[in-house]
Amino acid sequence: MLCLVYNRSFEGFLTAVFEAYERKENVYIRKNGIENKGLFSEIKEVITYEAHAQRVLKKIESLVGIAGVRRLWKAFLSEDPEIEDAMLGVIVYSIKSNADIFSDFGNQHVLKIHQAAKKVEREKHRMEAFVRFKLTTDNIFYAVVEPDFNVLPLIKTHFENRYADQHWLIYDMKRNYGLYYDEQTTEIVTMEVNENTLLKNPETKILDDSEDIYQNLWKAYFKSTNIKSRKNMKLHLRHVPKRYWKYLTEKLG
Amino acid sequence: MNLNFNNPKLQNIFFEDGSNSDDMNERILEKLTILSDAAKYDVSCASSGSNRKNTKKGLGDASGMGICHSYTEDGRCVSLLKILLTNVCIYDCAYCVSRRGNDIKRAAFTVQEVVDLTINFYRRNYIEGLFLSSGIFKDADYTMERLVRIAKKLRTEERFNGYIHLKSIPGASDELMQEAGLYADRLSVNLELPTEAGLKLLAPDKNRKDMIGPMNYVKNTIIRLADERKFIRSTPKFAPAGQSTQVIIGATPETDLQIINTADSFYKEFRLKRVYYSGYIPVLSDDRLPGLETKVPMIRENRLYQADWLMRFYGFNAAEIVDSSSPNLDLEIDPKLSWALRNLSVFPVDVNKADLHLILRIPGIGVKSAHKIVAARRFAPLNQDQLKQLGVAMNRAKYFISCKGMKLIHGEYSAENIRSFILQRGSKRLGFTTQLSLF
Numbered sequence: 212m213l214c215l216v217y218n219r220s221f222e223g224f225l226t227a228v229f230e231a232y233e234r235k236e237n238v239y240i241r242k243n244g245i246e247n248k249g250l251f252s253e254i255k256e257v258i259t260y261e262a263h264a265q266r267v268l269k270k271i272e273s274l275v276g277i278a279g280v281r282r283l284w285k286a287f288l289s290e291d292p293e294i295e296d297a298m299l300g301v302i303v304y305s306i307k308s309n310a311d312i313f314s315d316f317g318n319q320h321v322l323k324i325h326q327a328a329k330k331v332e333r334e335k336h337r338m339e340a341f342v343r344f345k346l347t348t349d350n351i352f353y354a355v356v357e358p359d360f361n362v363l364p365l366i367k368t369h370f371e372n373r374y375a376d377q378h379w380l381i382y383d384m385k386r387n388y389g390l391y392y393d394e395q396t397t398e399i400v401t402m403e404v405n406e407n408t409l410l411k412n413p414e415t416k417i418l419d420d421s422e423d424i425y426q427n428l429w430k431a432y433f434k435s436t437n438i439k440s441r442k443n444m445k446l447h448l449r450h451v452p453k454r455y456w457k458y459l460t461e462k463l464g
Numbered sequence: 465m466n467l468n469f470n471n472p473k474l475q476n477i478f479f480e481d482g483s484n485s486d487d488m489n490e491r492i493l494e495k496l497t498i499l500s501d502a503a504k505y506d507v508s509c510a511s512s513g514s515n516r517k518n519t520k521k522g523l524g525d526a527s528g529m530g531i532c533h534s535y536t537e538d539g540r541c542v543s544l545l546k547i548l549l550t551n552v553c554i555y556d557c558a559y560c561v562s563r564r565g566n567d568i569k570r571a572a573f574t575v576q577e578v579v580d581l582t583i584n585f586y587r588r589n590y591i592e593g594l595f596l597s598s599g600i601f602k603d604a605d606y607t608m609e610r611l612v613r614i615a616k617k618l619r620t621e622e623r624f625n626g627y628i629h630l631k632s633i634p635g636a637s638d639e640l641m642q643e644a645g646l647y648a649d650r651l652s653v654n655l656e657l658p659t660e661a662g663l664k665l666l667a668p669d670k671n672r673k674d675m676i677g678p679m680n681y682v683k684n685t686i687i688r689l690a691d692e693r694k695f696i697r698s699t700p701k702f703a704p705a706g707q708s709t710q711v712i713i714g715a716t717p718e719t720d721l722q723i724i725n726t727a728d729s730f731y732k733e734f735r736l737k738r739v740y741y742s743g744y745i746p747v748l749s750d751d752r753l754p755g756l757e758t759k760v761p762m763i764r765e766n767r768l769y770q771a772d773w774l775m776r777f778y779g780f781n782a783a784e785i786v787d788s789s790s791p792n793l794d795l796e797i798d799p800k801l802s803w804a805l806r807n808l809s810v811f812p813v814d815v816n817k818a819d820l821h822l823i824l825r826i827p828g829i830g831v832k833s834a835h836k837i838v839a840a841r842r843f844a845p846l847n848q849d850q851l852k853q854l855g856v857a858m859n860r861a862k863y864f865i866s867c868k869g870m871k872l873i874h875g876e877y878s879a880e881n882i883r884s885f886i887l888q889r890g891s892k893r894l895g896f897t898t899q900l901s902l903f
Contacts, residue, residue, distance in 0.1 A: 314839035317850045340533045344588045352587060369528070375521040376623075377587060394521070424489055425584045431493055432585075435501040436546060437536035440745055440760055446539025450532070460590075461534055 214239040214251035218259055221287055224295065225264035227257045228302060240295040267302075274305045279313050286327035288361045297323035334358050335365040342370075342381055343460045345426075346419040353380040355458055363390055367397055426460050433461035496581070498571040502551040502562050503597055506654070506710060507740045509543040511592035511627040513705035514649040522623030524586060524593070526649055526705075530627075531592050544595040544629060545585055549573055549610055553599030557656070557667035558750045559715050562599045566748060572601075578614050579622065586626050593627030593649075594618070604635035604674070612640055615647035627705070632682065634674035641681045650705040650737070653679050655730070658723045662716035665752055682707055683734050706737035713768065714761040715744040715753060721791035724771055728782040731775070741768040767793040774800055777831050778824045796887060801827040804864055805879040812866040816845040828861030859889050 215230055217223035219242045227240045239251060272280050283301065286294055300320030305312045315321050337358070344352035352374070363383050367390055370379065375394070382389030382402065391400045456462040512530030532541035550572035551562040561568065573581075582594045596614060600607050611630050618624040630648040632641060644651060653675045657663045660672050685702055693699040709730060711723065727739040743765040746756045771793060774780040778800070785799050786792065794802045804811065804827050813822050815829075815837050823834045833855045840846060840854070847868040852858050862870075863882045877885070 312843070314836075315843040316836045316840035316854050317844055317846050322853055336531070340531045342589045346588070354589070372518050372525045372527075374523070374587070374589075375518055376523050421584070425588060428493060428496055428581065429585060429588070429590050431497050432500050432545070433534060433536065433542065435497045436504045436542065438504055438538045438540070438745065441538035441540070441762065443539040444537060447535050447537050450535040450539065450541075459534065460588075 212237060212239055212251060213253045213255065214241055215255055215257050216241050216243045217257045218243055220259060221284060222261060222264040223257065223259040224287065224298065225267040226259050228267045228299060229263035230257055231299065240299055245292060271302055275311045275313055279311060282313065282324060282328045285331045286324045288365065289327040289331050290361055291327055294327055331360045331362060334360045335362045338362050338366050339369050341455050341459060343458060344379060346422050347417050348419055351378045351380055355382050355384050357385045358383065361386060371397055430461055492577060495571045495573055498569055499548045499551060499573060500546060503546045503548045505742065505745065506546065506597060507742045508629065508652060508708055508710060508738065509541050509546065510738060511543040513737055514627060515704050516625050516649060516701065518625045522625055524624050524626035526593065526625060526627040533590055533592065543592045544627065545582055545591045546595040549578065549596060549598035550601055551599045552601045555600055555669045557670065558748065558752050559666055559712055559744065561747050575610065575614050575617060579617050582618060583622055583624065595629040597631035600633060604633045605637050605640055608633040608636035608640045612644050612647065615644065619647045632678040634670060636678050638681045641678045642685065645682055645685060645702040646700055648703055650708060651682050651703050652708045654710040656712055657716050658711045658718040658726045662718060666715060679707060679734050707734060708736055708738040708740065710740040710742055713741050713743050713765055719791040720768065720793045721786045721788065723768060724782050724786055727772060728775060739772060741765050763795050767795060767799060771799045779821050797883060801860065801886065805883055808879055811864040813864060814866045815851065816841050816867055826861055826864050828857035860886055
């Protein structure tokens with residue numbers, strides 16, 4: 212079967228959906244750079260085209276509403292290599308039945324989207340919890356994260372609302388981009404240096420003097436608020452899996 | 465009362481002289497250690513249910529769902545900076561580490577110290593806000609006034625919109641409670657013991673009436689302002705996340721029936737958002753208390769939370785969960801399964817036809833799955849595989865349901881059989897991990 216390959220953006224995916232409908236044939240949609248090319252009889256690259264993406268988006272929104280579109284987008288952010296099958300499946304199903312089909316949990320594509328979106332939402336919530344800002348000498352609160360999924364676009368509003376009166380930067384080390392908020396707007400930034408080069412270089416003093424004090428206070432609080440006679444590491448690890456410890460002040464030293 | 469405020473040791477606690485900043489930091493570290501250690505037995509850490517938004521570019525927002533920023537090694541959520549203003553206390557409640565007669569190190573924060581800690585922790589995304597309680601020094605109003613002053617300073621001077629939970633000090637005046645409600649998202653008074661008899665035994669200085677006074681005032685004010693808000697949109701917020709309370713389990717000999725009835729009546733009479741159950745942790749030796757070697761009743765505590773959930777989200781009445789013939793919850797199985805086994809005649813429930821309220825009563829089906837089932841079956845009847853995919857715990861549910869392609873299998877089994885099948889299957893998973901994410 213034909214495989215349409217797109218540029219990994221949501222608009223790119225929507226453009227591919229447009230093309231699939233134009234061709235009136237069954238296709239697979241995949242992100243560019245995928246492996247297992249041998250599985251497909253033919254591979255065609257789709258050039259993202261805003262107008263086509265918009266038309267598809269409008270159509271989907273008219274059927275499943277903004278909430279449905281958002282759910283698709285969240286599933287998309289899971290970066291699952293085959294999530295496009297369920298996304299296309301759901302779009303085809305809703306166009307065919309001319310209805311909002313997102314409550315049909317018995318349908319495998321619908322269920323898959325719900326599950327992927329839920330996974331991403333959980334990670335979003337974790338990042339809202341696990342971001343640990345450090346105050347720099349230039350008065351920027353910065354944090355480094357490595358989320359399992361691409362959730363920075365989802366946490367932007369939360370942090371804008373909460374920290375409206377401070378400059379902050381949240382950097383996704385895995386995907387090498389970050390959000391920088393300057394009390395007016397938030398923009399996407401990429402950096403050349405990584406945290407290790409910054410912190411290990413003794414010449415550059417980047418953290419504010421108060422940082423050490425509050426990190427120590429926080430660590431002390433974390434320790435003394437624990438009840439030893441109720442120790443339950445299994446539960447602890449379920450809530451704070453080890454892969455997150457690296458950036459959690461209270462779990463370091 | 466016998467607390468001597470002229471005692472130089474205490475003078476030192478409340479009135480500090482200036483000193484260099486390293487000493488200051490050390491001292492705050494020590495205070496934080498002492499006063500968070502003393503506050504940790506209060507189990508509430510909820511930071512949800514408020515509607516306080518960030519306005520005019522201030523700091524913080526408490527309009528979303530609660531966030532647990534970390535979890536301690538006991539598996540409990542860390543959402544709020546939970547501290548006492550001071551652990552100096554005129555009362556001598558047997559179960560409390562901070563009781564007057566206990567020989568421990570005492571400390572007290574200044575108003576500014578609490579404000580600084582809260583703001584600096586919040587800005588670093590460590591916490592959702594502040595949960596401030598206190599030992600009672602001098603008298604109820606004197607203590608409450610300090611707590612209110614901190615909340616006021618956070619709201620007005622720091623323009624802080626994060627979550628604030630203040631303890632209502634038993635016996636505090638209506639005027640102070642009025643002010644507290646204007647700045648706090650949640651207020652709570654701990655009932656401490658499930659019955660008045662228990663309270664009399666372990667906390668002879670306290671009485672229910674003093675606890676209920678502030679609770680009643682807050683309840684009535686919330687109702688009155690909600691009415692006014694219908695006509696005047698600018699009516700100020702008043703404890704938008706409501707009230708909660710806590711009872712200690714296992715320090716006194718109350719049955720689960722008594723505990724659940726107390727919770728039920730407080731939910732109804734005072735419109736509480738939450739009742740917290742705190743398994744007694746033996747920290748003090750006292751003839752009136754269980755011995756120091758007593759284990760924390762964690763499973764019992766968990767069962768009480770499950771019962772509480774059944775009342776609040778699953779449409780159960782207190783009387784369906786426990787009654788005078790069996791006044792205690794079954795520790796081996798959860799109260800919903802327990803109810804189902806006592807009422808096998810209700811089953812099988814056909815999940816493709818039954819009402820939501822009946823589906824909610826099936827063991828192995830939670831609130832979310834129940835709603836999904838009701839939504840999905842409009843498209844096509846569901847089968848066993850689909851139910852499993854939806855999140856139904858089929859290893860329990862299968863004894864109680866019928867669905868497409870599956871007739872009930874319990875017909876052949878007695879309640880005793882089903883109980884032992886489920887216990888065998890679950891034996892590996894049972895135990896302390898079932899404490900669940902209820903906090």
